Amino acid sequence: MIDPLYIPHEYYLTGDLTIGGMTSQLLTYFEVLLFTEDPKRKQVDEPMIVLKNFQHVLALVFAVKEVNKNPKILSNVSLGFQIYDSYFNAMLTNQNTLNFLSTLKRIIPNYSCDFQTNLMAVIGGLDSETSFHMANILSIYKIPQSSKKALNDQTLADASLFGIISYERSHKSTVTYCFFVPVMKDNAKFPIVYQMVPNEENQYKGIIQLLLHFQWTWVGIVALDDDQGDRFVQILTPLLSQNGICPAFIHRLQIFTASEDMTDIFYTSRPREILRLLVNKTEVKVFVTNADPHTVMVLKWFLYLGQMEEMSEAVMGRVWIMTAQWDFSLQTFDRLLNIKVFHGALSFTVKSKEVPEFQNFLHILHPHWPEEDEFLRVFWEAAFDCLLSDSNTDEEPGQCTGEEKLESLPSPFFEMSMTAQSYSIYNAVHAIAQALHAMYSARNKYMEVIQGGNMESPILQPWEIYPFLRSTSFNNSAGDLVHFNAKGELETAFDIVNWVTFPNQTFSRVKVGEASRGSEFILNDEFITWHKTFNQVVPLSVCNDNCLPGYSIKKKDGEPFCCYICALCPEGKISDQKDMADCFKCPEHEYPNKDQDQCLPKVLNFLSYGEPLGITLASLASSFSLVTVLVLGIFIKYRNTPIVRANNREITYCLLISLLFCFLCTFLFIGKPQKLTCLLRQTTFGIIFSIAVSSLLAKTITVVLAFMATKPGSQIRKWVGKRLAYSIVISSTMIQAGMCTVWMSIAPPFPDTDSHSIMKHIIVECNEGSIIMFYCVLGYLGFLATVTFIVAFLARKLPNTFNEAKFITFSMLMFCSVWLSFVPTYLSTKGKHMVAVEIFSILSSGAGLLGCVFSPKCYIIVLRPNLNCRNHLIIRNAFTTKSL
Known part of the structure; x- marks a missing residue:
């Protein structure tokens, strides 16, 4: 077991001004358990090395060298750096933070003796816990100032890639590229914080928008069982609920910090429970993971154990959504992990670009340069699985030639292109350099203007970098604008990256979208490669099948x-x-x-001339009109014959003409209702039918009076004549016309639409205005028809050859039957059929009157003219009288 306490792994490149920092856990020492077919355990001491994190170191080195080569930035000052490993360990993080504040590699803070580097900034690790532990110490101690030295001899405290600015306590400026734990946003304790990453809230909003975009409402949440995991779950869970998304499970991975923990976990049922959870929740296709380095390391360890238990295939076909801390990397212990489990994963990354010359910088690296680089040697041996010739070991290892190429390493172990985390470190170094340059220039101008340049420059105080760092704004060599907002956060967006793996254990990144401030969200679905189990169909992750439309x-x-x-x-x-x-x-x-x-x-519903029903009714109306005209013509032609003259010839003409107009008025009901047609429909129908019915009434009353007048001494003779008949027709019609006038005055009919009565149609109709007046008109017609029927029925057996009463009786019986059946039928139909019912009633009742009253007479006039003579009628009349 190698004790990391005695392996500081310092990386020195000193200069006038020094940046110190923690790496993102390049080396993390554990006992790694290797299992064979033999169930007995074999324990091997081996460091778990995150090879990829060495690029963070190289990004810092490259950025410092780039600053030192640029004559426009700190032209008279050079930057150096010190690097310590944090080992994922709070104690070592605190110890190495104190090393920054001490001299001669002895932890004696606030004591300056002999040689001391001129510390200007401290770069925190990718993990927020590491940066938090550093900040706790850096916010306590003040660093002694050398009062008589120039700027390059002064000590400015802590402008870090994690860090803090505080005027009263630590006098330190801080910049970070990790996401803060909540306490880091406590303005009382850490009043000024600068992040080389965007606001973390944008990332959570982006996760929600991503889930909503694909309608993933049933997701699993995976986080470590620690404070960071608690915070991740506490922030994400309410956002999911607010947007209609449910966590199918929230799994907290167990923390282990030593090889004993890993051994105990493996030999318990815990890994199998986790894998069964992933396997049994078959409907959960999406896992949202807090991808901080520790969580990812534990997750990959469990997946590795599942692979050894031959359960890895069962967890394939899942979509992993990773937060921005994720960087697809493998440690030395999990080289055998099948990375296709992450094929098709989606992650959020800080927006970055390729930095010119960085790959050229990587190409010139070799294990013997620089000699003081302890990390490079460890990295080289672990990456290429060899030992350098001067390594202290008793084994017979494979020798490193020094000609190994970094580009030959699989991408999970090392990438030649700058990762998002390294890009943030690169920008942070330049931000600090720009702030120092602005501060140095401002102080020199101040001394020249105020003091004339004759006095020694006063000692620069560390907190003076704050206003310059806050207002830093520049374009880096990749062309990106780097500046902070009012909250000390980098003004940039998150890229959404699709991870595509290959059988040779390599991968590629594909940018598929972007999530930025507010609700700005862009996603190109066609660029996404899903896991092969989905056959390039967007996965479904719902509790049950979606409810289809309907x-x-x-x-x-x-x-x-x-x-x-x-x-x-x-x-x-x-x-x-x-x-x-x-x-x-x-x-x-x-x-x-x-x-x-x-x-x-909806289809407009009205009785039109273009449909069969409209054509049929229009044809019937036309036919009946022609028949009426023909009958009228016959009666006019034979107007002097006895059969025409016997029953009030003028009233007969009036009846025929009214019947003609009755048939013709049906055309007002066909076609799309208009304002004029709506006004004329019912009034015309009511008045014309009143004329027709009153004409029949007049003819019937005339017959009765004529019979009564033939009796000796009758006083009724003086009533018999045309004036009575005309009076009956005119008075009856005037009453109907009066009611129609009142109707038109108070509530006239108008065109209207009804979209509710028939589901698929919009009925275009004539609204009758006053429904009471409409039924008054019909009721009056019914009254006239009833009176006519009664009179005709009583007069049907009068002994008169010219008596039409029995024919009128039949016609009125039909007329009343039609209109009595009309009312319920009319009320039970809608739309054009209701109009058709009224037209049919008009035509049938009119045809009944025409047929019953005039067909016998036309038969005699046309076919039996020999019967249409006075002598025959007198003889027939006498025979009829004798029979009675």
Whole structure:
């Protein structure tokens, strides 16, 4: 067991100003358990090395060298650096932080003796816990100042890639590229904080938008069982609920910090429980993971154990969503981990670009340069599985030639392109350099203007870097603008990256989207490669099948709100999207289709000339009109014959003409209702039919009076004549006309639409205005018809050859039957059929009057003219009188 306490792993490159920092756990010492077919354990002491994190060191070295080569930045000052490993260990982090504050490698803070580096900034690790432990110490101690030395002899405290600025306590400026634990946002303790990453809230919003984009509502949450895991779960869970997403499970990975913990965990049922959870929750296809380095290390360890237990295939076919701390890397212990489990994973990364010359810088590295680089030697031996010739070992290892190429390493172990984390370190170094340059320039100008340059420059105080760091804004060599917002956060966005793995244990990054401030979210689905088990179809991760359009969700009792059943929409309502909470009605001008998943436009419903029903009724009306004209023509032609003259010829003409107009008025009911046609429909029909019926009444009364007048001494003779008949017709018609006038005055009919009575149609109709007046008009017609029927019925057996009463009786019987059946039929139909019912009633009643009254006479006039003579009628009349 190698004790890391005695392996500081310092990396020195000293200069006038020095940046010190912690690496992101390059070396983490554990006992690694290697298992063979033999169930007995074999324990080997081997450091777990995160090879990829060495790029963070190289990014810092490259950035410092780039600053020192640039004559426009700190032209008279050079930067150096010191690097310590944090080992994922709080105690070692605290110890190495104190090393920054001490001299001669002895931890004596605030004591300056002999040689001391001129510390200007401290770079924290990727893990926020590491940076938090550093900040706790750096916020306590003040660093002694040398009062008579120039700027390059002064000690400015802690402008770090994690760090703090405090005027009263530590006088330290701090910059970080990790996400803060909540206490780090405590302005009382850490008033000024600078991050080389965007606001973390944007990342959580991006996760929610990503889940909503693919409609993943049933997801698993994986986090470490520590403070960071608690914070991740506490922030994410409410956001999921607010957006209709349910966590199927929240699994907390067990923490281990030593080889004994790993051994105990493996030989318990804990790993198997985790793998069974991943296997049994088959409907959970999406896992959201807090991808900080420690969590990822533990997760990969469990997956590695599952692979050894031949359960790895069972956890394939999942979509892993990783936070921005994720960097696809493998430690030396998990080289055998099958990385295809992460094929198709999606992660958030800080937006970055390729930095020119960085790859050229990597190409010139070799294990013997620089000699004081302890990390490079350890990295080289672990990466290429060899030992350098001067390594102290008793084994016979493979020798490193020094000609090994970094580009030959698989991407999970080392990448030649700069990662997002390294890019943040690179920007942080330049931000600090720009702030120091601005501060140094401002102080020199101040001394020249105020003091004339004759006095020695006063000692620069460490906190003076703060206003310059706060206002730092520059374009880096990649062309990105680097500046902080008012909260000390980098103004940039998160990239959404799709991770594609290959059989040779390599991978590629594919940028598929972007999440930035506010609700800005862009995702290109077509660029995403899913795990092969999905066959390039977007995975489903729901508690149950989606409710298709036409259904609405109904919550299951005792289940999370994401688990529900699908209920068919009630009649008249639809749902046009998946998983709708409730069905809704279509707009008035639309109706639901058969599947109740969309609204179709309603068809205008009115009786038109272009449809069969309209054509039929129009043809009947035309035919009856022609027949009426023909009958009228016959009666006019034979107007002087006895049969025409016997029954009041003028009233007969009036009846025929009124019947003609009755048939013609039906054309007012066919076609799309207009304002004029609506006004004329019922009034014309009512008045004309009143003329027709009153004409029949007049003819019947005339017959009765004529018979009564033939009796000796009768006083009724003076009433017999045309004036009585005309009076009956005119008075009856005027009453109907009066009612129609009142109707038109108070509430006239008007064109209207009805979109509710018939589901698929919008009825275009004439609103009768006053329904009372409409039924008054019909009622008056019924009254006239009833009176006419009664009179005709009583007069049907009068002994008069010219008596029409029996024919009028039959005609009025038909007329009353038609209109009595009309009322319930009219009320029970809608739309064009209601209009058709009224037209049919008009035509049938008119045809009944025409046929019953005039067909016998036409038969005699046309076919039996020999009967149409006075002598025959006198003889017949005498015979009829004798029979009575």
